[in-house]
Amino acid sequence: MSVGEKITEFLKDLPGECTLIAVSKTKPNSDIIDAYDSGQRDFGENKVQELTRKHSELPTDIRWHMIGHLQRNKVKYLVDFVYLIHGVDSVRLLKEINKQSQKVGKTTNCLLQVFIADEQTKFGFSKEEILDLMDSQELKDMKNVQIKGLMGMATNTDDQDQIRKEFQTLRKLFDTLKSNQTPNVSMETLSMGMSGDFQLAIEEGSNMIRIGSLLFGERVYS
């Protein structure tokens, strides 16, 4: 099956309110075009250089999602065109996104990445940090960012109960924040679920899943 056919099949079983981000990192443009021709428009990348290159080479109506860890000094390369930044994991990064967005006269959509996993290596805010940020004047003053929701990654484990609990933790926080009245916050998007755990994520309330290997095949890193 081609990538486009896989996506068409995949979407048949996906609840309508859940958005599929096709994670095309490391994959060639030809795969993306194949997916594009089947109607897919949302693509995710985790490296700024690869993302900007693909953006310049591929159709302009693709919605590019930055899903990886983003370094502050690279923000300026993205704000012009990025559709949604999923991995905002610090106030300093958010401030830089705001600053660079202001420079180009844009408002950049962001998801705050929350640390939910039982692992040392994952990036993200703690629940307390998010709550503090949400109540802060600092956030209100960042007029060129729009917080659209939360993103999280569960622990890479076979323990389904653990994964489910981690997703539930994120969902609860998401629901708590929905009533937040800050003008540049609109809690609409809960980005959780990858190839290995998207079913659990959807059961626990995800409305945006980030799927790579299941659609494009295993990634080969050279």
Ligand SMILES: *Cc1c(COP(=O)(O)O)cnc(C)c1O
């Ligand atoms: C690579 C990646 C994915 C997709 O992973 P798969 O297991 O291939 O579906 C999702 N989210 C993030 C943040 C990633 O870096």
